[in-house]
Amino acid sequence: MILRDATSADAGAIAAIWNREIRDGVSTFNTVEKDLGALKAAIASDAVYVVAELDREVVGFATFGPFRGGSGYVHTMEHTIYLDEAARGKGVGRKLMAALEAEAQDRNVHVLVAGVGGENSAGIAFHKAMGFVEVGRMPEVGRKFERWMDLVLLQKRL
Numbered sequence: 472m473i474l475r476d477a478t479s480a481d482a483g484a485i486a487a488i489w490n491r492e493i494r495d496g497v498s499t500f501n502t503v504e505k506d507l508g509a510l511k512a513a514i515a516s517d518a519v520y521v522v523a524e525l526d527r528e529v530v531g532f533a534t535f536g537p538f539r540g541g542s543g544y545v546h547t548m549e550h551t552i553y554l555d556e557a558a559r560g561k562g563v564g565r566k567l568m569a570a571l572e573a574e575a576q577d578r579n580v581h582v583l584v585a586g587v588g589g590e591n592s593a594g595i596a597f598h599k600a601m602g603f604v605e606v607g608r609m610p611e612v613g614r615k616f617e618r619w620m621d622l623v624l625l626q627k628r629l
Contacts, residue, residue, distance in 0.1 A: 472563060474570050477520035477532060482510040484529035485522070488553050497590040498553075500613030500620060519578075521570045523554075523563045530558035533571040538584050546581040568601050576629050583629060588613065589621030603627045 477485065490504040514520050523531040531554035538547040550571060554563055575583055585603055587594045599605070603625035611619035 472561075472566065473524040474521060474566055475524070477514050477522045479511040479514050481520070481522050481529050481532075482507055482514060485514075485520070485532045486510055488529075488532065488555050489551075492553055497588045497615070497620065498594050500588065500615050500622075502615060519571070519574050521567055521574065523558065523567050525558060525561075525563070530555040531563050531567055533567040535571060535575060535580070535583065538582075546579060547584060548575060548580050548582075549584040549586060550575075564597055565601065572627075572629060580629055583627050585625040585627075587623045587625060589623050595623055595625070598625045598627075601627070 486505050486507050492498055493501050493504050518534065518536065520532060520534045522529045531552070533550060533552040535548040535550040538544050538549045552564060552567055552571070554567075558564075572583065583603075585594075585598045587598060589595075589608065595605070604627070605623060605625050607624040609622040609624070612622050613620040
């Protein structure tokens with residue numbers, strides 16, 4: 472497995488992984504698929520995107536961005552991590568998260584936040600195994616698949 476910074480050439484693979492979860496999954500409440508042009512622009516900017524490759528194929532990615540607006544939150548970031556189904560259970564997520572945390576520390580991030588869909592028990596367990604602590608549950612704040620869903624907030628101090 473190779474971990475590396477994403478390039479604009481990876482935008483299609485990232486979009487495919489992310490959009491599958493948007494369409495079919497419960498880890499995000501977003502229902503609007505990611506636009507290839509917007510992803511390319513984000514990757515070309517100073518945004519952090521790390522990808523994992525297996526056999527020359529991008530099988531996962533991780534990124535982070537501002538948790539909230541305002542100068543008081545500048546050291547707190549919310550992250551996103553998604554894997555292709557074929558990469559799950561192989562340590563890819565752990566390695567991506569470690570790389571993302573290292574990049575966050577290099578950028579003086581103090582806290583990483585995870586907002587995980589309450590029905591995504593694997594995602595919650597993953598974050599807890601990576602040292603994240605559950606700090607809140609927000610009942611029925613998301614709506615997808617014609618039902619209300621809870622949001623679980625986890626954080627890790629770096």
